[in-house]
Amino acid sequence: MRLSILMALIAAPAAAQVPDPPPPPVAELPGAGRPVAISAHAARRQALLDRIGAGVVAIPAATRRDLEHHVIQDNDFRQDDYFFYLTGIETPSAWLILSVATTGQRQVTLLLPDRNPRMERWTGQKLGPGTEAARLTGIADVRSLNSDHLGRTIRDALTLSPGALYTTMYGRERAAGLAGAYDGPVENVIPILDSMRVVKDSVELAALRRAIYITTEAHKAAMQVARPGMYEYQIEATIEYTFRNLGADRVGFPSIVGSGPNSTVLHYDVNRRKMEHGDLVVMDIGAEYGQYTADVTRTIPVGGQFTARQRQVYNLVLGTQRAAMDAIRPGVTFRELNEVARRYMRDHSGDLCGAQSCDQYFVHGLSHWLGMRVHDVGGNRVLEPGMVFTVEPGIYIPEENLGVRIEDDVLVTESGCEVLSDGAPRTIEDIEGLMHSAGRPKTDGSGQ
Ligand SMILES: [Mn+2]
Missing domain, CATH: 3.40.350.10 (Creatinase/prolidase N-terminal domain)
Structure with missing residues (x-):
């Protein structure tokens, strides 16, 4: 027992829990x-x-x-x-x-x-x-x-x-x-x-589910290893190790690991900064499996605990995402979802972002199609069952080196949506819980 616990601690994260891919219908090519x-x-x-x-x-x-x-x-x-x-x-x-x-x-x-x-x-x-x-x-x-x-x-x-x-x-x-x-x-x-x-069949969905599963495992692995003093590329290494270890073919796009000031740069992928206590780290990553890619973003406090300020901004982004997800159903458009998200953010900003609403810092679109390409083909279409897309609100405040993005992949169903990337912790409680369970001392996130 002791040995197995020790092995679990030093082994690659969660490698033993990987479900097998569906059985092949014919011999391998x-x-x-x-x-x-x-x-x-x-x-x-x-x-x-x-x-x-x-x-x-x-x-x-x-x-x-x-x-x-x-x-x-x-x-x-x-x-x-x-x-x-x-x-x-x-x-x-x-x-x-x-x-x-x-x-x-x-x-x-x-x-x-x-x-x-x-x-x-x-x-x-x-x-x-x-x-x-x-x-x-x-x-x-x-x-x-x-x-x-x-x-x-x-x-x-x-x-x-x-x-x-x-x-x-x-x-x-x-x-x-x-x-x-x-x-x-x-x-x-x-x-x-x-x-x-733009409308996925069951075989496409199976590949997407696997790409997304691998990606959420990589997020969990990253949450467990992240420590102040590490470099962004070391988080990237853990992520991409997990991708390949779980059978991903390649990255669907360059991994974004942006800490502190880099958390406010939307497509930062240099990943060379040394992370410090108090930093948030935005990890926007996607494994590709069977030609299909995931695209999932999590934002974590490198020290294991959000500050009060980070917590407020994070929960506003999370609430915005939930509001948008709740509005997903056949017949709705991206434009309408974007409006729902921005309205929620405006209505719940309080004085978090000064006199103006926080949606001034939400500087990109809410959603894009997902499939063989990370920004998949499909154009302007009304939602139908079988479509897969991202829901990714964010708030980026460069003057505070504070960026938060939360991105999940959803499948449109007959009555709403299924969140395919639920496997990666998303709430503050779940993120901090996983980070603490990985042997991290509880701190207030400010360095002490
Ligand atoms: Mn995306």
Whole structure:
């Protein structure tokens, strides 16, 4: 027992409590790609074809970056979001061609680069054309990108399915160029895909839940290690250690760990300051898992206890967030939620921020969509069940080196919302409780 308690104290935070990811529906893909949720991706492709009427859709995968030519610190391959949304595979340089003929007949073709054993010595095994790829992706027609030629596939599809050529490619004349002598209309398919992506299906929600779970665990780990005298990057290290330790693929965005004066800088990510007693630390972080990212912010007192002044400002931000969350339901807009939040802040500021209301220090928007991108696609939309977004009020008072932001990720339900990031302590009582339980002496936060 003694040993297990000791091990629990020195082990990585909460590593033993991680629930397993859902069981894979098929075998893992070569190259360590995760299993494809075949029916979900097929449903997305069919939903896209429902939307375009007649025509052909051509979606390129991302290409692998080159150590010799690109920024080497950022050489990790990450799949193109649109290609991933429609296929679930992380294979570089592939293409997806979808078509719907005037007869209504639909065709889905995946073009994969031929495998290259010599290159695979360097880059690892890749998914190549063949029956194995068809089985693993659920796309029956998998062809060789090299021998079948992309242009011919697109041209043939356009012959059978006249209409427009839809693509995500920048420089859409290049897409037409791929189809040779094609001189019909070329359309941007991105707005259609974005309008689909803003409402998440169950497979997307599972990835988001896992990314968010990992992120809330990282917040708890950070709360437990934070001490005056530490540097911000040491908190960042604990956070990003926890991300990888729990299976995150990468950060969804650079981790923000801003203490004292840096707590009032919205996107501070240098993280080099030495933290002092009395500082608040804003930690705005998000793990990425399965191409989906979390975005959760907590603000903590590095000494383990909020001062009276910090406590008042913190609770105003928290009350503002609760007011906004209480107003979430289908049919509401971001603009309306923002108004609810600002009205609450104005009505409850008292003299906390001088003669004016504290909402003068609430200098950013309340919400943004969340998904494969941290500021996800979706634009102006009325809330519907299945949408996921952030609720993040803040108050930043530079003249006091006092910044507070509280950010949670919510899922719109039929009647309101589910807070997906509840796992990270949010109230003063819960934050101080966790910080004290990590062996920290009780102080008044002022350094004594
Ligand atoms: Mn955010």
